[in-house]
Amino acid sequence: MNFVFALIALSFLIFFHELGHFLVARLFGVKVEVFSIGFGKKLFKKTYGDTEYALSLIPLGGYVKMKGQDDSDPLSKNADLDSYTSKTPFQRILILLAGPFFNIFLAFLIYVGFSYGNHQVLLPIVGGLQKDMPAEQSGILIGDRILEINGNVLKTWFDLAHIIQETKDKATFKIQRGEEVLEVGILPFEVERTNPFGEKVKIPAIGISPSGEMGNVYCGVFDALRLGIWQTIANGTLIIQGIEKLIVGVVPTSELGGVVGIVQVMNKAQENGIAQFLALVALISINLGVLNLFPIPALDGGHILFNLYELIMRRPLNEKAMYYLTLLGWGILLGLMCLGFYNDLNRIFKE
Known part of the structure:
Protein backbone atom coordinates (compact mmCIF):
# COMPACT_ATOMS: atom_id res chain seq x y z
CA MET A 1 0.00 0.00 0.00
CA ASN A 2 2.86 2.37 0.82
CA PHE A 3 4.37 1.66 -2.62
CA VAL A 4 1.09 2.60 -4.32
CA PHE A 5 0.91 5.82 -2.26
CA ALA A 6 4.48 6.73 -3.29
CA LEU A 7 3.61 6.08 -6.94
CA ILE A 8 0.54 8.30 -6.68
CA ALA A 9 2.61 11.06 -5.03
CA LEU A 10 5.17 10.96 -7.86
CA SER A 11 2.36 10.95 -10.43
CA PHE A 12 0.84 13.99 -8.73
CA LEU A 13 4.11 15.92 -9.05
CA ILE A 14 4.23 15.34 -12.79
CA PHE A 15 0.49 16.08 -13.04
CA PHE A 16 1.09 19.38 -11.20
CA HIS A 17 3.84 20.18 -13.72
CA GLU A 18 1.41 19.65 -16.60
CA LEU A 19 -1.23 21.70 -14.80
CA GLY A 20 1.13 24.68 -15.03
CA HIS A 21 1.39 24.29 -18.80
CA PHE A 22 -2.39 23.85 -19.04
CA LEU A 23 -3.35 26.97 -17.07
CA VAL A 24 -0.93 29.34 -18.80
CA ALA A 25 -1.80 27.91 -22.23
CA ARG A 26 -5.48 28.60 -21.54
CA LEU A 27 -4.56 32.09 -20.26
CA PHE A 28 -3.09 32.87 -23.71
CA GLY A 29 -6.06 31.38 -25.54
CA VAL A 30 -4.40 28.13 -26.64
CA LYS A 31 -6.78 25.23 -27.10
CA VAL A 32 -5.76 22.27 -24.96
CA GLU A 33 -7.00 19.18 -26.78
CA VAL A 34 -6.10 16.59 -24.11
CA PHE A 35 -5.22 16.73 -20.41
CA SER A 36 -4.35 13.23 -19.30
CA ILE A 37 -3.48 11.88 -15.87
CA GLY A 38 -1.16 9.01 -16.78
CA PHE A 39 0.07 7.69 -20.12
CA GLY A 40 -0.89 4.95 -22.54
CA LYS A 41 -4.37 3.58 -23.11
CA LYS A 42 -7.15 5.86 -21.86
CA LEU A 43 -9.21 4.06 -19.21
CA PHE A 44 -11.67 6.91 -18.75
CA LYS A 45 -12.23 10.12 -20.71
CA LYS A 46 -14.68 12.99 -20.57
CA THR A 47 -14.83 16.17 -22.64
CA TYR A 48 -15.54 19.49 -20.96
CA GLY A 49 -15.51 22.55 -23.20
CA ASP A 50 -12.67 22.15 -25.73
CA THR A 51 -10.59 19.73 -23.64
CA GLU A 52 -10.71 15.98 -23.27
CA TYR A 53 -9.80 14.98 -19.69
CA ALA A 54 -8.51 11.44 -19.41
CA LEU A 55 -7.34 8.88 -16.89
CA SER A 56 -4.77 6.63 -18.57
CA LEU A 57 -3.29 3.23 -17.84
CA ILE A 58 0.26 4.09 -16.71
CA PRO A 59 -0.03 6.34 -13.61
CA LEU A 60 3.32 8.07 -13.95
CA GLY A 61 2.40 11.70 -14.35
CA GLY A 62 0.48 12.92 -17.33
CA TYR A 63 0.59 15.14 -20.38
CA VAL A 64 -1.04 18.15 -22.01
CA LYS A 65 -1.68 18.07 -25.75
CA MET A 66 -2.04 21.60 -27.12
CA LYS A 67 -3.45 22.44 -30.54
CA GLY A 68 -0.64 22.80 -33.06
CA GLN A 69 1.84 20.90 -30.89
CA ASP A 70 3.04 17.49 -32.05
CA ASP A 71 6.00 15.86 -30.27
CA SER A 72 6.29 13.26 -33.02
CA ASP A 73 6.68 16.02 -35.62
CA PRO A 74 8.53 19.06 -34.18
CA LEU A 75 8.19 20.91 -37.51
CA SER A 76 4.37 20.81 -37.62
CA LYS A 77 2.59 24.17 -37.39
CA ASN A 78 -0.96 25.44 -37.18
CA ALA A 79 -1.82 29.05 -38.00
CA ASP A 80 -5.19 29.10 -36.13
CA LEU A 81 -5.45 31.80 -33.47
CA ASP A 82 -6.02 29.18 -30.73
CA SER A 83 -2.95 27.17 -31.75
CA TYR A 84 0.22 26.95 -29.66
CA THR A 85 2.40 27.56 -32.73
CA SER A 86 0.51 30.77 -33.62
CA LYS A 87 1.52 32.43 -30.34
CA THR A 88 4.50 34.76 -30.03
CA PRO A 89 7.83 33.26 -28.91
CA PHE A 90 7.50 35.13 -25.59
CA GLN A 91 4.05 33.63 -24.92
CA ARG A 92 5.29 30.15 -25.80
CA ILE A 93 8.25 30.60 -23.43
CA LEU A 94 5.85 31.50 -20.60
CA ILE A 95 3.73 28.42 -21.35
CA LEU A 96 6.86 26.24 -21.27
CA LEU A 97 8.20 27.87 -18.08
CA ALA A 98 4.90 27.31 -16.26
CA GLY A 99 5.43 23.56 -15.76
CA PRO A 100 8.84 23.80 -14.04
CA PHE A 101 7.65 26.88 -12.11
CA PHE A 102 4.65 24.96 -10.72
CA ASN A 103 6.97 22.19 -9.48
CA ILE A 104 9.32 24.66 -7.80
CA PHE A 105 6.41 26.65 -6.36
CA LEU A 106 4.86 23.49 -4.92
CA ALA A 107 8.13 22.71 -3.11
CA PHE A 108 8.20 26.29 -1.80
CA LEU A 109 4.68 25.89 -0.39
CA ILE A 110 5.66 22.65 1.35
CA TYR A 111 8.72 24.31 2.93
CA VAL A 112 6.64 27.29 4.07
CA GLY A 113 4.08 24.93 5.60
CA PHE A 114 6.84 23.09 7.46
CA SER A 115 8.39 26.30 8.75
CA TYR A 116 5.25 28.03 10.02
CA GLY A 117 4.16 27.61 13.65
CA GLY A 220 5.63 33.51 11.90
CA VAL A 221 4.41 34.05 8.35
CA PHE A 222 7.29 36.26 7.20
CA ASP A 223 9.93 33.99 8.73
CA ALA A 224 8.23 30.97 7.13
CA LEU A 225 8.21 32.68 3.72
CA ARG A 226 11.89 33.61 4.13
CA LEU A 227 12.82 30.05 5.11
CA GLY A 228 10.70 28.65 2.27
CA ILE A 229 12.56 30.79 -0.27
CA TRP A 230 15.94 29.91 1.25
CA GLN A 231 15.26 26.14 1.29
CA THR A 232 13.93 26.19 -2.28
CA ILE A 233 17.00 28.05 -3.57
CA ALA A 234 19.44 25.95 -1.51
CA ASN A 235 18.01 22.62 -2.67
CA GLY A 236 17.66 23.81 -6.27
CA THR A 237 21.32 24.88 -6.22
CA LEU A 238 22.34 21.52 -4.77
CA ILE A 239 20.51 19.69 -7.59
CA ILE A 240 22.21 21.84 -10.24
CA GLN A 241 25.60 21.16 -8.62
CA GLY A 242 24.82 17.44 -8.57
CA ILE A 243 24.07 17.44 -12.30
CA GLU A 244 27.28 19.40 -12.94
CA LYS A 245 29.29 16.85 -10.90
CA LEU A 246 27.64 14.03 -12.84
CA ILE A 247 28.61 15.62 -16.18
CA VAL A 248 32.26 16.19 -15.20
CA GLY A 249 32.56 12.70 -13.67
CA VAL A 250 32.85 13.54 -9.95
CA VAL A 251 29.60 11.64 -9.33
CA PRO A 252 29.59 8.25 -11.13
CA THR A 253 26.79 7.48 -13.59
CA SER A 254 25.90 4.49 -11.39
CA GLU A 255 24.35 7.02 -8.97
CA LEU A 256 21.80 8.10 -11.57
CA GLY A 257 18.34 6.80 -10.67
CA GLY A 258 15.09 6.37 -12.51
CA VAL A 259 11.39 6.21 -11.67
CA VAL A 260 11.72 2.87 -9.86
CA GLY A 261 14.47 4.24 -7.61
CA ILE A 262 12.51 7.42 -6.85
CA VAL A 263 9.40 5.45 -5.88
CA GLN A 264 11.54 3.16 -3.68
CA VAL A 265 13.07 6.12 -1.84
CA MET A 266 9.63 7.73 -1.39
CA ASN A 267 8.27 4.44 -0.09
CA LYS A 268 11.05 4.19 2.52
CA ALA A 269 10.59 7.84 3.53
CA GLN A 270 6.98 7.11 4.51
CA GLU A 271 8.25 4.72 7.18
CA ASN A 272 9.93 7.69 8.93
CA GLY A 273 6.77 9.77 9.11
CA ILE A 274 4.82 12.25 7.04
CA ALA A 275 7.28 15.10 7.66
CA GLN A 276 10.22 13.28 6.05
CA PHE A 277 7.99 12.04 3.23
CA LEU A 278 6.78 15.56 2.40
CA ALA A 279 10.34 16.91 2.58
CA LEU A 280 11.34 14.29 -0.01
CA VAL A 281 8.30 15.15 -2.15
CA ALA A 282 9.41 18.80 -2.12
CA LEU A 283 12.96 17.85 -3.10
CA ILE A 284 11.76 15.64 -5.98
CA SER A 285 9.39 18.43 -7.11
CA ILE A 286 12.32 20.87 -7.31
CA ASN A 287 14.30 18.17 -9.12
CA LEU A 288 11.57 17.83 -11.76
CA GLY A 289 11.38 21.59 -12.17
CA VAL A 290 15.14 22.09 -12.50
CA LEU A 291 15.73 19.10 -14.80
CA ASN A 292 12.98 20.22 -17.17
CA LEU A 293 14.74 23.57 -17.59
CA PHE A 294 17.91 21.96 -18.94
CA PRO A 295 18.49 22.84 -22.63
CA ILE A 296 17.78 19.38 -23.99
CA PRO A 297 15.37 19.67 -26.97
CA ALA A 298 13.06 16.92 -25.68
CA LEU A 299 12.52 18.90 -22.45
CA ASP A 300 10.89 22.27 -21.75
CA GLY A 301 14.35 23.86 -21.56
CA GLY A 302 15.15 22.81 -25.12
CA HIS A 303 11.90 24.27 -26.48
CA ILE A 304 12.55 27.44 -24.49
CA LEU A 305 15.96 27.65 -26.17
CA PHE A 306 14.38 27.35 -29.64
CA ASN A 307 11.89 30.11 -28.79
CA LEU A 308 14.60 32.34 -27.33
CA TYR A 309 16.49 32.00 -30.61
CA GLU A 310 13.35 33.04 -32.51
CA LEU A 311 12.72 35.92 -30.10
CA ILE A 312 16.26 37.30 -30.43
CA MET A 313 16.93 36.57 -34.11
CA ARG A 314 13.33 37.36 -35.18
CA ARG A 315 13.14 34.17 -37.20
CA PRO A 316 12.68 30.51 -36.24
CA LEU A 317 15.60 28.12 -36.11
CA ASN A 318 16.38 26.35 -39.37
CA GLU A 319 13.87 23.49 -39.70
CA LYS A 320 16.50 20.89 -40.49
CA ALA A 321 18.59 21.91 -37.47
CA MET A 322 15.50 21.88 -35.22
CA TYR A 323 14.51 18.42 -36.46
CA TYR A 324 17.90 16.82 -35.84
CA LEU A 325 18.42 18.61 -32.51
CA THR A 326 15.02 17.32 -31.37
CA LEU A 327 15.96 13.76 -32.37
CA LEU A 328 19.25 14.15 -30.52
CA GLY A 329 17.38 15.43 -27.46
CA TRP A 330 15.05 12.43 -27.46
CA GLY A 331 18.04 10.14 -27.85
CA ILE A 332 19.78 11.70 -24.84
CA LEU A 333 16.60 11.56 -22.77
CA LEU A 334 15.85 7.93 -23.63
CA GLY A 335 19.48 7.00 -22.94
CA LEU A 336 19.33 8.62 -19.49
CA MET A 337 16.02 6.92 -18.74
CA CYS A 338 17.43 3.51 -19.71
CA LEU A 339 20.55 4.10 -17.62
CA GLY A 340 18.45 5.14 -14.63
CA PHE A 341 16.23 2.08 -15.00
CA TYR A 342 19.29 -0.20 -15.28
CA ASN A 343 20.82 1.35 -12.14
CA ASP A 344 17.54 0.93 -10.26
CA LEU A 345 17.34 -2.76 -11.15
CA ASN A 346 21.01 -3.25 -10.32
CA ARG A 347 20.51 -1.76 -6.85
CA ILE A 348 17.38 -3.89 -6.25
CA PHE A 349 19.12 -7.17 -7.11
CA LYS A 350 22.19 -6.27 -5.02
CA GLU A 351 20.08 -5.71 -1.89
Whole structure:
Protein backbone atom coordinates (compact mmCIF):
# COMPACT_ATOMS: atom_id res chain seq x y z
CA MET A 1 0.00 0.00 0.00
CA ASN A 2 2.86 2.37 0.82
CA PHE A 3 4.37 1.66 -2.62
CA VAL A 4 1.09 2.60 -4.32
CA PHE A 5 0.91 5.82 -2.26
CA ALA A 6 4.48 6.73 -3.29
CA LEU A 7 3.61 6.08 -6.94
CA ILE A 8 0.54 8.30 -6.68
CA ALA A 9 2.61 11.06 -5.03
CA LEU A 10 5.17 10.96 -7.86
CA SER A 11 2.36 10.95 -10.43
CA PHE A 12 0.84 13.99 -8.73
CA LEU A 13 4.11 15.92 -9.05
CA ILE A 14 4.23 15.34 -12.79
CA PHE A 15 0.49 16.08 -13.04
CA PHE A 16 1.09 19.38 -11.20
CA HIS A 17 3.84 20.18 -13.72
CA GLU A 18 1.41 19.65 -16.60
CA LEU A 19 -1.23 21.70 -14.80
CA GLY A 20 1.13 24.68 -15.03
CA HIS A 21 1.39 24.29 -18.80
CA PHE A 22 -2.39 23.85 -19.04
CA LEU A 23 -3.35 26.97 -17.07
CA VAL A 24 -0.93 29.34 -18.80
CA ALA A 25 -1.80 27.91 -22.23
CA ARG A 26 -5.48 28.60 -21.54
CA LEU A 27 -4.56 32.09 -20.26
CA PHE A 28 -3.09 32.87 -23.71
CA GLY A 29 -6.06 31.38 -25.54
CA VAL A 30 -4.40 28.13 -26.64
CA LYS A 31 -6.78 25.23 -27.10
CA VAL A 32 -5.76 22.27 -24.96
CA GLU A 33 -7.00 19.18 -26.78
CA VAL A 34 -6.10 16.59 -24.11
CA PHE A 35 -5.22 16.73 -20.41
CA SER A 36 -4.35 13.23 -19.30
CA ILE A 37 -3.48 11.88 -15.87
CA GLY A 38 -1.16 9.01 -16.78
CA PHE A 39 0.07 7.69 -20.12
CA GLY A 40 -0.89 4.95 -22.54
CA LYS A 41 -4.37 3.58 -23.11
CA LYS A 42 -7.15 5.86 -21.86
CA LEU A 43 -9.21 4.06 -19.21
CA PHE A 44 -11.67 6.91 -18.75
CA LYS A 45 -12.23 10.12 -20.71
CA LYS A 46 -14.68 12.99 -20.57
CA THR A 47 -14.83 16.17 -22.64
CA TYR A 48 -15.54 19.49 -20.96
CA GLY A 49 -15.51 22.55 -23.20
CA ASP A 50 -12.67 22.15 -25.73
CA THR A 51 -10.59 19.73 -23.64
CA GLU A 52 -10.71 15.98 -23.27
CA TYR A 53 -9.80 14.98 -19.69
CA ALA A 54 -8.51 11.44 -19.41
CA LEU A 55 -7.34 8.88 -16.89
CA SER A 56 -4.77 6.63 -18.57
CA LEU A 57 -3.29 3.23 -17.84
CA ILE A 58 0.26 4.09 -16.71
CA PRO A 59 -0.03 6.34 -13.61
CA LEU A 60 3.32 8.07 -13.95
CA GLY A 61 2.40 11.70 -14.35
CA GLY A 62 0.48 12.92 -17.33
CA TYR A 63 0.59 15.14 -20.38
CA VAL A 64 -1.04 18.15 -22.01
CA LYS A 65 -1.68 18.07 -25.75
CA MET A 66 -2.04 21.60 -27.12
CA LYS A 67 -3.45 22.44 -30.54
CA GLY A 68 -0.64 22.80 -33.06
CA GLN A 69 1.84 20.90 -30.89
CA ASP A 70 3.04 17.49 -32.05
CA ASP A 71 6.00 15.86 -30.27
CA SER A 72 6.29 13.26 -33.02
CA ASP A 73 6.68 16.02 -35.62
CA PRO A 74 8.53 19.06 -34.18
CA LEU A 75 8.19 20.91 -37.51
CA SER A 76 4.37 20.81 -37.62
CA LYS A 77 2.59 24.17 -37.39
CA ASN A 78 -0.96 25.44 -37.18
CA ALA A 79 -1.82 29.05 -38.00
CA ASP A 80 -5.19 29.10 -36.13
CA LEU A 81 -5.45 31.80 -33.47
CA ASP A 82 -6.02 29.18 -30.73
CA SER A 83 -2.95 27.17 -31.75
CA TYR A 84 0.22 26.95 -29.66
CA THR A 85 2.40 27.56 -32.73
CA SER A 86 0.51 30.77 -33.62
CA LYS A 87 1.52 32.43 -30.34
CA THR A 88 4.50 34.76 -30.03
CA PRO A 89 7.83 33.26 -28.91
CA PHE A 90 7.50 35.13 -25.59
CA GLN A 91 4.05 33.63 -24.92
CA ARG A 92 5.29 30.15 -25.80
CA ILE A 93 8.25 30.60 -23.43
CA LEU A 94 5.85 31.50 -20.60
CA ILE A 95 3.73 28.42 -21.35
CA LEU A 96 6.86 26.24 -21.27
CA LEU A 97 8.20 27.87 -18.08
CA ALA A 98 4.90 27.31 -16.26
CA GLY A 99 5.43 23.56 -15.76
CA PRO A 100 8.84 23.80 -14.04
CA PHE A 101 7.65 26.88 -12.11
CA PHE A 102 4.65 24.96 -10.72
CA ASN A 103 6.97 22.19 -9.48
CA ILE A 104 9.32 24.66 -7.80
CA PHE A 105 6.41 26.65 -6.36
CA LEU A 106 4.86 23.49 -4.92
CA ALA A 107 8.13 22.71 -3.11
CA PHE A 108 8.20 26.29 -1.80
CA LEU A 109 4.68 25.89 -0.39
CA ILE A 110 5.66 22.65 1.35
CA TYR A 111 8.72 24.31 2.93
CA VAL A 112 6.64 27.29 4.07
CA GLY A 113 4.08 24.93 5.60
CA PHE A 114 6.84 23.09 7.46
CA SER A 115 8.39 26.30 8.75
CA TYR A 116 5.25 28.03 10.02
CA GLY A 117 4.16 27.61 13.65
CA ASN A 118 5.73 26.17 16.79
CA HIS A 119 8.63 23.76 16.42
CA GLN A 120 10.97 21.79 18.64
CA VAL A 121 14.44 22.79 17.44
CA LEU A 122 18.07 22.27 18.39
CA LEU A 123 19.05 25.45 20.23
CA PRO A 124 22.29 27.37 19.45
CA ILE A 125 23.88 26.44 22.79
CA VAL A 126 27.55 25.40 22.91
CA GLY A 127 28.06 21.85 24.14
CA GLY A 128 31.65 21.25 23.08
CA LEU A 129 34.80 23.18 22.12
CA GLN A 130 37.65 22.05 19.89
CA LYS A 131 41.11 22.78 21.21
CA ASP A 132 43.04 25.61 19.53
CA MET A 133 40.05 26.62 17.39
CA PRO A 134 38.68 30.20 17.15
CA ALA A 135 35.75 29.71 19.56
CA GLU A 136 38.00 28.45 22.37
CA GLN A 137 40.59 31.15 21.70
CA SER A 138 37.93 33.88 21.83
CA GLY A 139 36.82 32.86 25.32
CA ILE A 140 33.50 31.17 24.47
CA LEU A 141 32.54 28.60 27.13
CA ILE A 142 30.44 25.45 27.17
CA GLY A 143 26.87 26.43 28.02
CA ASP A 144 27.01 29.79 26.21
CA ARG A 145 23.99 30.52 24.05
CA ILE A 146 24.82 32.34 20.81
CA LEU A 147 22.14 34.95 20.23
CA GLU A 148 23.40 36.79 17.14
CA ILE A 149 26.17 36.81 14.55
CA ASN A 150 26.76 40.20 12.91
CA GLY A 151 23.26 41.26 13.91
CA ASN A 152 21.60 38.12 12.51
CA VAL A 153 19.33 36.68 15.22
CA LEU A 154 19.74 32.93 15.74
CA LYS A 155 16.79 30.72 16.62
CA THR A 156 18.31 27.30 15.91
CA TRP A 157 21.68 25.56 15.68
CA PHE A 158 21.01 25.24 11.95
CA ASP A 159 20.91 29.06 11.68
CA LEU A 160 24.24 29.22 13.50
CA ALA A 161 25.94 26.62 11.30
CA HIS A 162 24.65 28.22 8.10
CA ILE A 163 25.83 31.74 8.99
CA ILE A 164 29.28 30.52 10.11
CA GLN A 165 29.76 28.69 6.81
CA GLU A 166 28.96 31.93 4.96
CA THR A 167 31.33 34.02 7.11
CA LYS A 168 34.71 34.86 5.55
CA ASP A 169 35.90 37.71 7.79
CA LYS A 170 35.94 38.41 11.52
CA ALA A 171 32.40 38.34 12.89
CA THR A 172 30.77 39.76 16.01
CA PHE A 173 29.08 37.10 18.16
CA LYS A 174 26.55 38.13 20.80
CA ILE A 175 26.36 35.44 23.49
CA GLN A 176 24.36 34.88 26.63
CA ARG A 177 26.20 33.51 29.66
CA GLY A 178 23.81 33.16 32.59
CA GLU A 179 22.27 36.61 33.09
CA GLU A 180 25.09 38.34 31.22
CA VAL A 181 25.14 39.24 27.49
CA LEU A 182 28.60 39.57 25.93
CA GLU A 183 30.06 40.37 22.52
CA VAL A 184 33.15 38.66 21.12
CA GLY A 185 34.90 38.89 17.77
CA ILE A 186 35.76 35.60 16.07
CA LEU A 187 37.62 34.95 12.81
CA PRO A 188 36.67 31.48 11.48
CA PHE A 189 39.39 29.03 10.38
CA GLU A 190 39.09 27.11 7.14
CA VAL A 191 38.82 23.37 7.78
CA GLU A 192 38.63 20.47 5.35
CA ARG A 193 35.31 18.65 5.07
CA THR A 194 33.68 16.20 2.66
CA ASN A 195 30.77 17.68 0.69
CA PRO A 196 27.65 15.70 -0.38
CA PHE A 197 29.43 14.71 -3.60
CA GLY A 198 32.39 13.12 -1.81
CA GLU A 199 34.80 15.96 -2.61
CA LYS A 200 37.25 17.44 -0.10
CA VAL A 201 36.41 21.13 0.36
CA LYS A 202 37.43 23.87 2.78
CA ILE A 203 34.75 25.66 4.78
CA PRO A 204 34.82 28.26 7.59
CA ALA A 205 34.45 26.83 11.11
CA ILE A 206 34.99 28.03 14.68
CA GLY A 207 35.24 24.69 16.49
CA ILE A 208 32.02 24.25 18.46
CA SER A 209 29.42 21.48 18.77
CA PRO A 210 25.81 21.65 20.03
CA SER A 211 24.70 20.82 23.55
CA GLY A 212 21.75 18.84 22.24
CA GLU A 213 19.29 21.01 24.18
CA MET A 214 15.94 21.39 22.43
CA GLY A 215 13.54 24.30 22.68
CA ASN A 216 10.23 25.56 21.35
CA VAL A 217 10.53 28.25 18.67
CA TYR A 218 7.66 30.04 16.93
CA CYS A 219 8.05 30.89 13.26
CA GLY A 220 5.63 33.51 11.90
CA VAL A 221 4.41 34.05 8.35
CA PHE A 222 7.29 36.26 7.20
CA ASP A 223 9.93 33.99 8.73
CA ALA A 224 8.23 30.97 7.13
CA LEU A 225 8.21 32.68 3.72
CA ARG A 226 11.89 33.61 4.13
CA LEU A 227 12.82 30.05 5.11
CA GLY A 228 10.70 28.65 2.27
CA ILE A 229 12.56 30.79 -0.27
CA TRP A 230 15.94 29.91 1.25
CA GLN A 231 15.26 26.14 1.29
CA THR A 232 13.93 26.19 -2.28
CA ILE A 233 17.00 28.05 -3.57
CA ALA A 234 19.44 25.95 -1.51
CA ASN A 235 18.01 22.62 -2.67
CA GLY A 236 17.66 23.81 -6.27
CA THR A 237 21.32 24.88 -6.22
CA LEU A 238 22.34 21.52 -4.77
CA ILE A 239 20.51 19.69 -7.59
CA ILE A 240 22.21 21.84 -10.24
CA GLN A 241 25.60 21.16 -8.62
CA GLY A 242 24.82 17.44 -8.57
CA ILE A 243 24.07 17.44 -12.30
CA GLU A 244 27.28 19.40 -12.94
CA LYS A 245 29.29 16.85 -10.90
CA LEU A 246 27.64 14.03 -12.84
CA ILE A 247 28.61 15.62 -16.18
CA VAL A 248 32.26 16.19 -15.20
CA GLY A 249 32.56 12.70 -13.67
CA VAL A 250 32.85 13.54 -9.95
CA VAL A 251 29.60 11.64 -9.33
CA PRO A 252 29.59 8.25 -11.13
CA THR A 253 26.79 7.48 -13.59
CA SER A 254 25.90 4.49 -11.39
CA GLU A 255 24.35 7.02 -8.97
CA LEU A 256 21.80 8.10 -11.57
CA GLY A 257 18.34 6.80 -10.67
CA GLY A 258 15.09 6.37 -12.51
CA VAL A 259 11.39 6.21 -11.67
CA VAL A 260 11.72 2.87 -9.86
CA GLY A 261 14.47 4.24 -7.61
CA ILE A 262 12.51 7.42 -6.85
CA VAL A 263 9.40 5.45 -5.88
CA GLN A 264 11.54 3.16 -3.68
CA VAL A 265 13.07 6.12 -1.84
CA MET A 266 9.63 7.73 -1.39
CA ASN A 267 8.27 4.44 -0.09
CA LYS A 268 11.05 4.19 2.52
CA ALA A 269 10.59 7.84 3.53
CA GLN A 270 6.98 7.11 4.51
CA GLU A 271 8.25 4.72 7.18
CA ASN A 272 9.93 7.69 8.93
CA GLY A 273 6.77 9.77 9.11
CA ILE A 274 4.82 12.25 7.04
CA ALA A 275 7.28 15.10 7.66
CA GLN A 276 10.22 13.28 6.05
CA PHE A 277 7.99 12.04 3.23
CA LEU A 278 6.78 15.56 2.40
CA ALA A 279 10.34 16.91 2.58
CA LEU A 280 11.34 14.29 -0.01
CA VAL A 281 8.30 15.15 -2.15
CA ALA A 282 9.41 18.80 -2.12
CA LEU A 283 12.96 17.85 -3.10
CA ILE A 284 11.76 15.64 -5.98
CA SER A 285 9.39 18.43 -7.11
CA ILE A 286 12.32 20.87 -7.31
CA ASN A 287 14.30 18.17 -9.12
CA LEU A 288 11.57 17.83 -11.76
CA GLY A 289 11.38 21.59 -12.17
CA VAL A 290 15.14 22.09 -12.50
CA LEU A 291 15.73 19.10 -14.80
CA ASN A 292 12.98 20.22 -17.17
CA LEU A 293 14.74 23.57 -17.59
CA PHE A 294 17.91 21.96 -18.94
CA PRO A 295 18.49 22.84 -22.63
CA ILE A 296 17.78 19.38 -23.99
CA PRO A 297 15.37 19.67 -26.97
CA ALA A 298 13.06 16.92 -25.68
CA LEU A 299 12.52 18.90 -22.45
CA ASP A 300 10.89 22.27 -21.75
CA GLY A 301 14.35 23.86 -21.56
CA GLY A 302 15.15 22.81 -25.12
CA HIS A 303 11.90 24.27 -26.48
CA ILE A 304 12.55 27.44 -24.49
CA LEU A 305 15.96 27.65 -26.17
CA PHE A 306 14.38 27.35 -29.64
CA ASN A 307 11.89 30.11 -28.79
CA LEU A 308 14.60 32.34 -27.33
CA TYR A 309 16.49 32.00 -30.61
CA GLU A 310 13.35 33.04 -32.51
CA LEU A 311 12.72 35.92 -30.10
CA ILE A 312 16.26 37.30 -30.43
CA MET A 313 16.93 36.57 -34.11
CA ARG A 314 13.33 37.36 -35.18
CA ARG A 315 13.14 34.17 -37.20
CA PRO A 316 12.68 30.51 -36.24
CA LEU A 317 15.60 28.12 -36.11
CA ASN A 318 16.38 26.35 -39.37
CA GLU A 319 13.87 23.49 -39.70
CA LYS A 320 16.50 20.89 -40.49
CA ALA A 321 18.59 21.91 -37.47
CA MET A 322 15.50 21.88 -35.22
CA TYR A 323 14.51 18.42 -36.46
CA TYR A 324 17.90 16.82 -35.84
CA LEU A 325 18.42 18.61 -32.51
CA THR A 326 15.02 17.32 -31.37
CA LEU A 327 15.96 13.76 -32.37
CA LEU A 328 19.25 14.15 -30.52
CA GLY A 329 17.38 15.43 -27.46
CA TRP A 330 15.05 12.43 -27.46
CA GLY A 331 18.04 10.14 -27.85
CA ILE A 332 19.78 11.70 -24.84
CA LEU A 333 16.60 11.56 -22.77
CA LEU A 334 15.85 7.93 -23.63
CA GLY A 335 19.48 7.00 -22.94
CA LEU A 336 19.33 8.62 -19.49
CA MET A 337 16.02 6.92 -18.74
CA CYS A 338 17.43 3.51 -19.71
CA LEU A 339 20.55 4.10 -17.62
CA GLY A 340 18.45 5.14 -14.63
CA PHE A 341 16.23 2.08 -15.00
CA TYR A 342 19.29 -0.20 -15.28
CA ASN A 343 20.82 1.35 -12.14
CA ASP A 344 17.54 0.93 -10.26
CA LEU A 345 17.34 -2.76 -11.15
CA ASN A 346 21.01 -3.25 -10.32
CA ARG A 347 20.51 -1.76 -6.85
CA ILE A 348 17.38 -3.89 -6.25
CA PHE A 349 19.12 -7.17 -7.11
CA LYS A 350 22.19 -6.27 -5.02
CA GLU A 351 20.08 -5.71 -1.89
